[in-house]
Amino acid sequence: MPTVMFGCARDIVEHCGVPRFVFTDFPLGNPTGRPFDPGSQRHILDLGLHLLESARGPRTTVQSPYEWSTDTTWKAKVLTREQPFLDGADKEKWLARKAADKALKGTGKP
Amino acid sequence: MSHVRYIDKTREYYQSEGYAAPYRWAHFDDVPFTRLARPLAECRVGLVTTSEMVIRGREDELAHVENDPTRPGYSLPMETPTKELVSRKASYDKYATTLDDVDAYLPLTHLRRLVEERRIAGLAPRFQVVHSQYSQRRTLTVDAPRVLAELHEDRVDVAVLTAV
Numbered sequence: 140m141p142t143v144m145f146g147c148a149r150d151i152v153e154h155c156g157v158p159r160f161v162f163t164d165f166p167l168g169n170p171t172g173r174p175f176d177p178g179s180q181r182h183i184l185d186l187g188l189h190l191l192e193s194a195r196g197p198r199t200t201v202q203s204p205y206e207w208s209t210d211t212t213w214k215a216k217v218l219t220r221e222q223p224f225l226d227g228a229d230k231e232k233w234l235a236r237k238a239a240d241k242a243l244k245g246t247g248k249p
Numbered sequence: 250m251s252h253v254r255y256i257d258k259t260r261e262y263y264q265s266e267g268y269a270a271p272y273r274w275a276h277f278d279d280v281p282f283t284r285l286a287r288p289l290a291e292c293r294v295g296l297v298t299t300s301e302m303v304i305r306g307r308e309d310e311l312a313h314v315e316n317d318p319t320r321p322g323y324s325l326p327m328e329t330p331t332k333e334l335v336s337r338k339a340s341y342d343k344y345a346t347t348l349d350d351v352d353a354y355l356p357l358t359h360l361r362r363l364v365e366e367r368r369i370a371g372l373a374p375r376f377q378v379v380h381s382q383y384s385q386r387r388t389l390t391v392d393a394p395r396v397l398a399e400l401h402e403d404r405v406d407v408a409v410l411t412a413v
Binding site for chain 1: 250252253254255256257258259261262265274275276277278280281282283284285286289318319320338339340341342343344345346347348349350352353354355356358359360362363368369382383384386387397400405406407408409410411412413
């Protein structure tokens with residue numbers, strides 16, 4: 140089935156490898172446009188539809204022209220002790236799920 | 250400025266937290282590719298997302314998903330009004346942005362407009378929610394087959410995937 144992926148983590152998606160990828164250099168969470176900016180949202184979706192029609196092979200990436208801000212300090216702060224991705228209850232949940240995954244591994248259950 | 254290197258940053262961060270083995274990110278040497286079989290204007294479009302959507306006020310119906318360590322995926326009606334949808338995703342850049350505007354990660358409003366404009370033929374009756382799994386094994390053996398089966402069942406021609 141033809142697919143197009145929208146994402147903000149270029150390295151992760153390209154390391155994985157997908158057929159078609161529209162990359163937008165925004166903070167994780169907004170792969171299809173700036174919040175409350177229907178213009179950028181529609182444009183990015185249009186780029187994806189065009190990519191569905193135009194890509195000739197897998198691993199085709201198109202970068203949308205949008206920049207989050209002229210101030211790029213948000214990039215340096217990603218995943219630092221000051222700004223961990225998960226903290227508090229969210230981190231506890233993640234660790235519990237990770238432990239459950241490890242426990243299931245090798246049991247034959249998915 | 251170039252894009253954020255999340256793989257490097259994740260490795261460095263968790264090393265500094267005392268984890269010895271770095272996470273092995275999914276990687277495929279061979280990536281499939283399928284061309285459009287017909288013009289987009291004749292295609293029914295499906296939508297798959299990791300945005301952990303729930304219907305506002307009906308979060309309890311999905312409590313079993315939250316509490317299940319295997320994190321089963323699920324589907325919601327595509328016709329759900331955007332204003333009734335809310336994301337439960339915790340792992341996004343909450344310092345820099347918000348998930349307050351659904352169309353910034355689940356472009357339902359714009360997809361509906363594309364149908365009106367006849368750029369696409371229509372939308373699937375439901376969209377699929379997949380959790381960002383720690384377990385690639387589960388993504389491959391449970392989530393992906395379920396999503397593909399539903400897309401086929403809904404006679405979807407192309408799928409839009411949003412990674413949140």
